Amino acid sequence: MSETAAVENLDQAAAEAELERLAGLIRHHDQLYHQKAAPEISDGDYDALVRRNQAIEARFPDLVRADSPSTRVGGPVAPGFAKVRHAVPMLSLGNAFGAEDLREFFARLERFLGKDGAAAQEVVAEPKIDGLSVSLRYEQGRFQRGATRGDGSEGEDITANLLSLDQVPAQLEGAQELLEVRGEVYMTKTAFKALNERQAEAGQKVFANPRNAAAGSLRQLDPKITAARPLRLFVYAWGALSGPAEEILGATQWDALSRLAAWGFPTNERSRLCGGVEEALAAYESLAAERAALDYDIDGVVYKVNRLDLQARLGFVSRAPRWAIAHKFPAEQAETTLEDIFIQVGRTGALTPVAALAPVTVGGVVVSRATLHNEDEIIRKDIRVGDQVVVQRAGDVIPQVVRVIEAQRPADSQPFVFPKTCPCDLESPVLRDAGEAVARCSGELACPFQQVEKLRHFVSRGAFDIEGLGEKHIKAFFDKGLLRSADQLFTLQARDGQDLPPLKEWEGWGERSAQNLFAAIEARRAIALERFIYALGIRQVGEATAKLLARRYGSLKAWHAAITAATEERTAAPEATKPAEVGEAFATLCDIDQIGLSVADELCRFFREPHNLAVLEALEGALEIADAEVPKSGSSPLAGKTLVFTGTLEQMTRSEAKARAESLGAKVAGSVSKRTDFVVVGADAGSKAAKAEALGVTVLSEAEWLDLASS
DNA sequence: GAGCCTCGAGTTCC
């Protein structure tokens, strides 16, 4: 592998090897530079290695290594913890807020699995510990690394701190090659009270609740402080394993828990095996009754389908498993005064009313604001300034106004009048489309609030992910005229000190923070196409749609050309209501699964605006936008094909079959047309099978389909 | 045409 091999020519395997090589090289040079102050190569050569690494990672986001140098760039100087990419993402859970939701969950298992649905009714009920999720990685039975959950795919390396918990075994008895266990770190209520007393005596800050105390303790940069804090652990799940879960952990969740306990991990003794929804509800009631007496906080119960093979079949919906759900205890509520209602402007111009509340403690946190969503919500709940209101934290996180206590309403109170103009200086009129819930500022690109929000979106985590550039700084740069559009971000350093004093001389900035910011921006000149599209902030185009477009078109050039063509057609036919009436390019765009008329129109609207095109062009010139990995065709004979299922399938249900087909890169359609590649015919097939024959579409039996799917 | 499901866009506090 040579230094010069073009990134575009790398295949998956070569890229993986190259990333490994670069990680080693960069680590080697980092050590020489930082620890021995004796670099072997020039800064320029070093930067070239780092940029090559970034370019490959941008092109193959799935291959980014846990120890990727890009997560450590500026490593030793950067404050805080190193980033760790989880080999298997740490997922979130769907929520059930009552018995009804829970019954629906059990019914869904039944629906999804068909004849095996009954077997899935056996679940493990585990107390949901209110702490911090962590992942512990063991190699050959030795504890190697511990990480926080972070955003689910990337957390922080807290190995040293976790080592200080005596409940974290350093060495396991049964030495698996690779075992990643997941659990919750928490602090007992007793220990929390004692800690707060000590803190108060020492004149240090006291914590609001055990969860915050645990979080604060775990995130100490000095592991000695963590060691002095009485943290505890419960283990309940796993991530990456060196072999099939069934072999390593057993056939069921229940077996897995006891296997984990046998290896020396603390598991919760209140977990119960339940034979169905009624037993699950009973487990919930009994935990709710026990809750106050427990020495640790729990915020609900988690139910998991017991059989691991069924878990695997159920799979995931976006980021939550279909085989588990959290049943939350009712949220704690509090009363307070609603002192004011103010209006916030989002990046799309949406005006959101926000309540300013007299600060009140809810669920251990002081709350002073809560979103009111929109005008209708205020009318529906008849919320007025000056009211006493009941607030709670939805899912124990986001504060919300539940209702008004009308008996305590001041005699002179007036209904809230939604503003007719944007709160920005331009006072643009507020528009609200018929049938729409949101009111929008009509100022569009001129509204300064929208511009700042667009920039914030551009640097946000899912987009360019530029660290150290928060709202405050963006607003300051914007107000001084330094940063008015996204492309100007990449000329910030070159323009530094030209018209204004250099950044390092600004208040709150220094040599290092300015350098760090410029480095963070430079590091993102190489970017994946999907992030780039998402960053543009086109309405209706979020992360999922951006990814879809990137994978569909592959390159920036192809995407740009396709949307340009569609835009021209749309501009010529603004009145058309059917994609086909607009033109071929536009119709092709609408043909993409998940893209309808409305999303296509937003893409065109963006491409019609000269200002957007100018920014787009400037960005394209300043950046290296990596081609997207087009779904590996050839790996499955079903990749890129369109399938239709008809009749009753014996081995799996319709939705299961659909999920399976899609995971192999196929598209599942509802009706047979000449563009259908295969029709899978189950028992009692009706007209679709006949139509397939008539059109000459290949017909597959269920067995043939399973064969194809597993090859 | 109705009902599901997914996605986008909004927000809070640490």
Added chain:
DNA sequence: CTCGAGGCTC
């Protein structure tokens, strides 16, 4: 996390 809207399925 929640809501509303868009898109797909039946």
